[in-house]
Amino acid sequence: MHSVSIGSPxxxxxxxxKLIQCG
Incomplete structure (x- = not known):
């Protein structure tokens, strides 16, 4: 469960x- 919580952000x-680099 902790892994999922940390992996979410x-x-x-x-x-x-990625958006900033593309922009």
Missing amino acids: LPSYHLSV
Whole structure:
């Protein structure tokens, strides 16, 4: 359960970084 909780924000952050890099 803890792994899922910690993994949730990880992908979200990566998506944000990708959007900023693309922009």
